[in-house]
Amino acid sequence: MPEIWLNYGINDVVLDVQAENFDEKISNNGPILEDTKLVEKLVSLDITKPLELVISNYSNNVQRVLTKLFEICEEKSVSKPKIFAQKRIIDLIKSYNPEDSVISEFEENSLENSNLVFIGEMEFNGMFGFETISTRLLKQFGGENMLEAFSKRNGDLPCPGKEVSSIEVAKKFTDSFDISSIEIIGNTDGLVDLEIGHPSKTMSISRSFRNSALKQIEKHKSFIVSTGKDSSNDSFSKSLNSIWNIYSSVKNDGLVILLAECKIGIGSNAIQHYIDNRITVERIKNATKYVDGMEDLLYLHEIQKKFHIGLVSILPDFYMKKFDIKLLDGIKKSLEYILKIHGPNQKIKVVEDAARVILEGKN
Numbered sequence: 001m002p003e004i005w006l007n008y009g010i011n012d013v014v015l016d017v018q019a020e021n022f023d024e025k026i027s028n029n030g031p032i033l034e035d036t037k038l039v040e041k042l043v044s045l046d047i048t049k050p051l052e053l054v055i056s057n058y059s060n061n062v063q064r065v066l067t068k069l070f071e072i073c074e075e076k077s078v079s080k081p082k083i084f085a086q087k088r089i090i091d092l093i094k095s096y097n098p099e100d101s102v103i104s105e106f107e108e109n110s111l112e113n114s115n116l117v118f119i120g121e122m123e124f125n126g127m128f129g130f131e132t133i134s135t136r137l138l139k140q141f142g143g144e145n146m147l148e149a150f151s152k153r154n155g156d157l158p159c160p161g162k163e164v165s166s167i168e169v170a171k172k173f174t175d176s177f178d179i180s181s182i183e184i185i186g187n188t189d190g191l192v193d194l195e196i197g198h199p200s201k202t203m204s205i206s207r208s209f210r211n212s213a214l215k216q217i218e219k220h221k222s223f224i225v226s227t228g229k230d231s232s233n234d235s236f237s238k239s240l241n242s243i244w245n246i247y248s249s250v251k252n253d254g255l256v257i258l259l260a261e262c263k264i265g266i267g268s269n270a271i272q273h274y275i276d277n278r279i280t281v282e283r284i285k286n287a288t289k290y291v292d293g294m295e296d297l298l299y300l301h302e303i304q305k306k307f308h309i310g311l312v313s314i315l316p317d318f319y320m321k322k323f324d325i326k327l328l329d330g331i332k333k334s335l336e337y338i339l340k341i342h343g344p345n346q347k348i349k350v351v352e353d354a355a356r357v358i359l360e361g362k363n
Helices: 035-042 060-075 088-097 134-142 141-153 165-176 200-211 237-242 269-275 281-285 294-303 315-320 329-342
Strands: 003-007 011-016 022-026 052-055 084-085 103-107 116-121 123-125 130-132 180-187 191-198 215-217 220-226 248-261 308-314 327-329 348-351 357-362
Touching: 003 220, 003 248, 011 329, 035 060, 035 123, 035 191, 052 060, 060 116, 060 180, 060 191, 084 088, 116 134, 123 237, 130 134, 130 165, 130 200, 134 165, 134 180, 134 200, 141 165, 165 200, 180 200, 180 294, 191 200, 200 215, 200 269, 220 237, 220 329, 237 248, 237 294, 269 294, 281 294, 308 329, 315 327, 327 329
Parallel strands: 022 348, 052 084, 052 116, 084 103, 116 180, 215 357, 220 248, 220 348, 248 308, 308 327
Antiparallel strands: 003 011, 123 130, 180 191
């Protein structure tokens, strides 16, 4: 009996699946960046300036970069840079960094400070193709430009890992600011590479990210999917990216079970508005005003015409009924549900790190 550990929130849970029901486990594995190479890249950052590091999204790979930066500062007898982040992750960051580190909430409402250095790990995104520092900054500071990005989307289905017009809106937005970034790409094993420079330039590492993450497989009917890290499943809207990354490999009338704790809830105004009956999918398609996350609501509506979705989460069942998503009580129940729907002999593919994998189904 294969024993597979999958991420769920800050913990891992075990999937005990009989050999006759197990097809394969899919991960994004590969060589990681050695410490010497990492240091070589980081020394190009001018740490003699009063840098202010802003954590765009927090992960083990982001922490590895912070740790090495602090080591470099100590070796050169330079003060550690200040760290800024969203309030909800400050305690987590403090727990993994030296006590004398200055870690505060990021409260600036503009990008005029040239000392800002944004650090983030790249992921895939249904509308932009890639979730980069530039796309995160556009969402946070350039909300008035998001309607343009939405209108440039490549149809009503997600396009993760593809070069699409929407991301040019993010690039154009950040082009006008004198800021820096450290763009990280990783896989299941750790940090693969990083790029330092202006956010509109560091996104070029996306091609390398896609090449390392792309897997071509025969289309399949049953999947159990983990996002791979808690920062990719802390909200419902964030966790949906893992479904966008694999949807083209799912057979018609298939079933995908997603493990996503969603500890901070829905995470999207548009999805919450839909739950509250304040917005419809038809209105979204021709929207004249952008509401955060409406592209995900549109993609979810279209994808469910093709296959079914189940969810292991702490979210209320009432929410999931609005989307015709089956809420399941634990990973064991997920396995039982798949075998109930598709038969006791069904083979199941397990995706270990769906936030950093792109699955393309062969016809």
